[in-house]
Each structure stands twice: as structure tokens, then as C-alpha cells.
Amino acid sequence: MTTTAALTIDRLRVVYGSHSALDDVSLQVRPGEILGILGPNGAGKSTLLRAITGKLRPSSGQIFIAGKALSPGKAYQHSIGFTPQFLGLYRHLTGRENLAFFARCTGVSRHQMPARVSQALEEIELTDNADVRVDQLSGGMQRRLHLAATLVSHPSLLVLDEPTAGVDLGVRLSIHDLIRRRAEQGVAVVVVTHELDEAEVLSHRVALLHQGQLKALDEPQALIQETFGNRQLFVVRTVHMLPPALCERLQEMGFRPCSDESSDESSEWWLESDLPLDRLIDHLYRDLGGAREAIAEVSIRRPGLKNVMQQVTGARSDTAVETVS
Numbered sequence: 001m002t003t004t005a006a007l008t009i010d011r012l013r014v015v016y017g018s019h020s021a022l023d024d025v026s027l028q029v030r031p032g033e034i035l036g037i038l039g040p041n042g043a044g045k046s047t048l049l050r051a052i053t054g055k056l057r058p059s060s061g062q063i064f065i066a067g068k069a070l071s072p073g074k075a076y077q078h079s080i081g082f083t084p085q086f087l088g089l090y091r092h093l094t095g096r097e098n099l100a101f102f103a104r105c106t107g108v109s110r111h112q113m114p115a116r117v118s119q120a121l122e123e124i125e126l127t128d129n130a131d132v133r134v135d136q137l138s139g140g141m142q143r144r145l146h147l148a149a150t151l152v153s154h155p156s157l158l159v160l161d162e163p164t165a166g167v168d169l170g171v172r173l174s175i176h177d178l179i180r181r182r183a184e185q186g187v188a189v190v191v192v193t194h195e196l197d198e199a200e201v202l203s204h205r206v207a208l209l210h211q212g213q214l215k216a217l218d219e220p221q222a223l224i225q226e227t228f229g230n231r232q233l234f235v236v237r238t239v240h241m242l243p244p245a246l247c248e249r250l251q252e253m254g255f256r257p258c259s260d261e262s263s264d265e266s267s268e269w270w271l272e273s274d275l276p277l278d279r280l281i282d283h284l285y286r287d288l289g290g291a292r293e294a295i296a297e298v299s300i301r302r303p304g305l306k307n308v309m310q311q312v313t314g315a316r317s318d319t320a321v322e323t324v325s
């Protein structure tokens with residue numbers, strides 16, 4: 001028996017003027033699956049979400065929601081719930097009033113509304129503060145309410161743009177639980193996040209976008225295994241940010257900054273290598289010479305999606321292992 005995909009994207013192309021923002025992207029999301037969409041700035045993530053939610057007309061290709069072709073501007077015909085990145089709540093209304101408003105807007109009947117609103121309030125543990133105005137709620141409560149405003153209509157496809165941006169760990173974990181519970185009930189979830197550690201624990205599969213192209217699509221652990229096999233990473237932490245000459249030296253040895261693509265803002269560097277740790281430390285000490293007191297710690301770490309992303313999108317350093325061997 002085949003299950004109809006909750007979302008099918010077929011050879012999607014979006015061109016802005018002469019710039020190709022999405023280039024021949026195809027993927028499917030099954031009911032109950034959480035798909036993380038990852039990629040550096042400008043990769044095409046928002047464009048993809050706008051296409052899935054019918055907010056833009058693709059230059060070519062098609063999108064199907066539960067097997068039915070999506071017409072741009074007519075997403076309301078499908079059961080899609082979209083939670084944008086920035087809070088869209090009525091601050092002078094209470095949580096309960098906000099949920100009732102969003103339920104009405106998305107077609108929940110008067111008859112169903114009280115039960116739906118109560119259920120959503122319970123889900124986000126806001127029942128006790130349901131009648132407090134939004135502007136008096138904590139930031140974490142507002143974030144959960146923002147998500148609940150989408151959940152209240154019981155969409156079968158949930159599209160989330162950075163649902164945990166700017167929240168603390170406790171709120172983040174409770175939002176993860178909310179998303180997982182809906183997925184367990186059969187809801188398909190597409191979630192854009194810049195937090196690669198989050199994507200690794202939350203997503204069943206991840207799609208890596210770079211310059212509008214789908215570079216990888218797989219389960220997080222499978223991607224890590226495909227990219228790094230059983231190799232481990234050496235991570236060097238420095239006591240402070242290094243002067244440019246030392247950054248260059250580390251890069252010549254094949255190290256990459258952990259924080260982002262900008263080497264002069266990183267005090268952590270990683271290297272994929274088969275060398276034993278003691279030999280690597282010898283090389284480091286020899287190569288950094290008098291600057292070795294800048295090293296605070298050398299450790300071995302399991303690669304993560306962050307490293308996969310750097311490997312897929314960054315300039316590949318093929319000389320890494322040879323340089324220090």
C-alpha cells in the first residue's frame with residue numbers, strides 16, 4: 001500500500017529577475033514526518049516556504065499537497081498551517097481571544113471552536129493564563145501561543161519558519177515536544193531552522209539548500225555518516241580570538257572555524273583527520289610555535305550536521321589531512 005505524500009515538490013524553480021533562487025528542487029514529505037530545511041543565508045529557504053504556502057508563483061515546477069496541485073494564492077483550499085518567524089499575535093487581546101480569532105480565520109466552526117481553543121491552550125500549558133493579555137505574557141509563552149495559533153485549525157501540513165528563534169532552552173524543548181506530538185498524530189512538518197543542533201535532534205530528515213539547489217536530503221545521522229564515515233573531528237579551542245596570521249596558519253593545516261564562515265570571529269576550529277590525537281597535538285605545537293599558549297583545549301568530537309553543512313557549502317579543504325600527516 002502506498003501512502004500519498006503530504007507534500008510533493010516537483011522540479012521547482014523560482015527566478016527573481018535574472019537570479020535563480022530555487023533551481024530544480026524536488027522532494028517529498030510523508031504524513032507524520034518532520035523535515036528540517038537548512039542552508040546558509042540566501043540559500044532559498046524562505047523562497048521555498050513561500051512557494052509551499054502558495055505565496056508566490058514558481059517559475060516552473062509543481063507543488064502537490066496531499067496529492068492535489070497547489071495553486072498560488074489558493075493555499076486556503078488545502079490544510080496548511082504556516083507559522084512565520086516573527087510573532088503575529090494581537091498584543092491587546094488575551095491568549096484565548098487570539099486563538100479564537102485565528103480559529104475563525106482558518107474555518108473552524110463556532111461549534112468546534114471552544115474545544116479547539118481549550119485543547120490548544122492545554123497543549124501549550126497556557127490554560128491558567130488563558131485570559132491574560134498577550135503583552136503581559138512572557139516571551140516564551142508568546143512564542144508557544146504563536147505556534148498554537150497555527151495548530152488550532154488542525155492543519156495536516158505544518159510549515160514553520162524558525163519556531164524557536166530567540167527562546168531559552170526550556171521553551172525550545174517544549175516547542176519541540178509540541179511539534180513531535182503533532183507529527184505523531186500524522187501531521188507532516190516542514191521546519192526551517194538555522195540551529196543545526198536542533199535540526200539534528202528534531203528532524204526525521206533534513207534538506208540542505210545552497211545557492212538555490214538541494215545539495216542533500218536524508219536522515220541527519222545518515223548524512224553525517226555519508227560525509228564523515230566513522231572519522232572523528234579534532235576541535236581546537238583557543239583562549240581568545242587569534243590574530244590573522246595564526247588563523248591563516250590553522251587554515252593552512254586544514255582547520256575550519258566552528259562558529260561561522262568568518263575565521264576571525266572563531267575561537268573554536270575543527271579538523272577531520274585520521275591522525276592519533278598525540279600526533280595532531282605535536283603538529284599543532286610545532287606549527288604554531290611560540291603562539292601555542294593560545295591553545296586552551298584540544299578535543300575529539302563526533303561530527304554533527306554543522307560540520308556536514310560546512311563540508312557541503314564551504315570551500316572544501318582537500319589538503320586537510322595530508323598537511324598535518
Ligand SMILES: Nc1ncnc2c1ncn2[C@@H]1O[C@H](COP(=O)(O)OP(=O)(O)OP(=O)(O)O)[C@@H](O)[C@H]1O
Pocket residue numbers: 016017019020021039040041042043044045046047048
Ligand atoms: N523578492 C525578491 N526579489 C529578488 N531577489 C530575492 C527576493 N527574495 C529573495 N531574493 C534572493 O533570492 C535568494 C534566496 O533568498 P531567500 O530569502 O529565499 O533565502 P534564505 O535561505 O531564506 O535566506 P535567509 O536565511 O537569509 O533568510 C537570495 O539571493 C535573495 O537575495
